[in-house]
Amino acid sequence: MKPSQYPHLELDIFTCFIGIILACILAFYYLYKCLPSFTFVLRDKETQDSLEKDLDKVIKEDSTKLIQKDSQREFMTKEKIEDKTILQEQIIKKKEALKKDRRLKEFGSNKGIVNPGLDCFLVSALQCFVSIPEFFSPYDEPEDMQCKESVGEMSVLNEIIAFRERYYQVSQDKVKVGSMRNYFDQEFPRYSQHDSCQYIMSLFEILQTEINKDKISSPSKHLETHSEVWNEYIKNHPSTIDQLFVGMYETCFVCKKCENSDIVYEEFKNIPLICNEENPNLGFEEFLTMPENIEESEFICRNCQEVFICEIFKQIIKFPKYLIMVFQRINPISQYKINSNVFYPLSFSQRVPSTKEQLTYNLESIISHTGTLSSGHYTATCKRDSKWVHFNDSSCNDLPANFDPTSLPNAYILFYKTESNCDI
Ligand SMILES: *[C@@H]1O[C@H](CO)[C@@H](O)[C@H](O)[C@H]1NC(C)=O
Numbered sequence: 517m518k519p520s521q522y523p524h525l526e527l528d529i530f531t532c533f534i535g536i537i538l539a540c541i542l543a544f545y546y547l548y549k550c551l552p553s554f555t556f557v558l559r560d561k562e563t564q565d566s567l568e569k570d571l572d573k574v575i576k577e578d579s580t581k582l583i584q585k586d587s588q589r590e591f592m593t594k595e596k597i598e599d600k601t602i603l604q605e606q607i608i609k610k611k612e613a614l615k616k617d618r619r620l621k622e623f624g625s626n627k628g629i630v631n632p633g634l635d636c637f638l639v640s641a642l643q644c645f646v647s648i649p650e651f652f653s654p655y656d657e658p659e660d661m662q663c664k665e666s667v668g669e670m671s672v673l674n675e676i677i678a679f680r681e682r683y684y685q686v687s688q689d690k691v692k693v694g695s696m697r698n699y700f701d702q703e704f705p706r707y708s709q710h711d712s713c714q715y716i717m718s719l720f721e722i723l724q725t726e727i728n729k730d731k732i733s734s735p736s737k738h739l740e741t742h743s744e745v746w747n748e749y750i751k752n753h754p755s756t757i758d759q760l761f762v763g764m765y766e767t768c769f770v771c772k773k774c775e776n777s778d779i780v781y782e783e784f785k786n787i788p789l790i791c792n793e794e795n796p797n798l799g800f801e802e803f804l805t806m807p808e809n810i811e812e813s814e815f816i817c818r819n820c821q822e823v824f825i826c827e828i829f830k831q832i833i834k835f836p837k838y839l840i841m842v843f844q845r846i847n848p849i850s851q852y853k854i855n856s857n858v859f860y861p862l863s864f865s866q867r868v869p870s871t872k873e874q875l876t877y878n879l880e881s882i883i884s885h886t887g888t889l890s891s892g893h894y895t896a897t898c899k900r901d902s903k904w905v906h907f908n909d910s911s912c913n914d915l916p917a918n919f920d921p922t923s924l925p926n927a928y929i930l931f932y933k934t935e936s937n938c939d940i
């Protein structure tokens with residue numbers, strides 16, 4: 517080898533080396549400048565690190581804030597939710613108590629009434645009234661409480677209200693008639709048999725007298741329509757009894773000689789149904805076909821001024837909300853009790869003559885009488901809270917769901933109710 521022989525080569529290697537280094541620098545520069553994606557990685561590695569750090573910080577801060585907020589919110593909502601549930605529970609409890617209270621008030625707590633002896637005629641009637649919330653309800657309103665105070669001396673009304681209060685006392689499993697009995701001692705002496713229907717009518721009359729007494733009858737004027745006649749009546753008789761239990765008959769007498777007609781209006785508080793041994797359906801059939809029943813009888817004709825045969829058309833022009841029907845179980849001749857079976861429906865419809873509206877009546881209560889007139893027993897079967905309950909003095913028994921209230925062979929007094937508007 518002769519190094520001196522190749523001096524250019526040595527220089528060339530050196531130059532090449534420099535060139536390569538330069539090229540590398542250039543290439544690096546080029547890459548650095550012109551390939552952003554590549555450079556981004558390098559350049560932003562640091563920035564990203566710091567950014568990530570910052571983000572972490574922010575997220576941390578925010579999340580702490582968020583967590584704080586959240587926990588606060590959670591705390592609040594938790595409290596609120598707790599409050600809400602407590603409130604809802606309270607509301608539900610209150611509502612249930614109110615419902616129970618209302619049910620107790622409306623339907624009674626289904627308890628017996630103490631019978632000190634032979635008072636079943638009164639006790640069973642009172643059970644039927646407990647089933648009629650409106651019988652007491654006008655006195656539940658504040659304005660009526662004032663009315664209650666102002667009627668301080670209205671004794672039987674106060675007794676009825678006091679009886680209702682006792683009936684609804686949850687702590688008592690049976691209730692006493694109490695001092696209300698005193699007001700009936702004369703008409704219905706204690707420890708003897710009495711007629712339940714007579715008692716109901718007597719109670720109605722006393723209550724009507726007590727509540728209606730301050731009403732001055734307005735001078736009678738000529739009344740044309742059924743509604744005028746009824747409105748005039750109810751204006752002068754605003755009592756609960758008149759509002760709930762009183763209906764009105766229209767009887768038309770037509771003279772067969774001169775054809776002059778006279779119309780007589782007369783209110784009623786019960787409808788008598790005949791008992792017929794051969795045809796148990798007759799009582800109700802007669803009632804349902806009443807407007808078509810034309811009787812003939814002797815009457816003094818106002819026009820002829822003489823006794824003449826008159827045709828009598830009788831119809832009910834005003835139906836009461838509560839219709840009381842009574843089977844005539846006393847034979848008018850022998851004065852013995854008629855123990856025959858009777859028919860009565862669970863519901864029936866009647867047309868109001870003036871409004872042409874169809875009223876549907878549903879059976880609500882039945883007073884049954886077993887035994888004879890001198891030694892019998894009254895019990896009540898009443899619909900309470902849509903279930904039938906049998907009341908026998910101080911005991912009461914729920915009847916099975918399939919109980920048929922129209923199958924009572926000793927039925928005596930029926931209470932029907934219409935939900936339809938029976939105004940005329
Ligand atoms: C009523 O109860 C008495 C006994 O407490 C009983 O002898 C009588 O048969 C009952 N009457 C009815 C109709 O259930």
Ligand SMILES: [Zn+2]
Nearest residue numbers: 771774817820
């Ligand atoms: Zn005549």
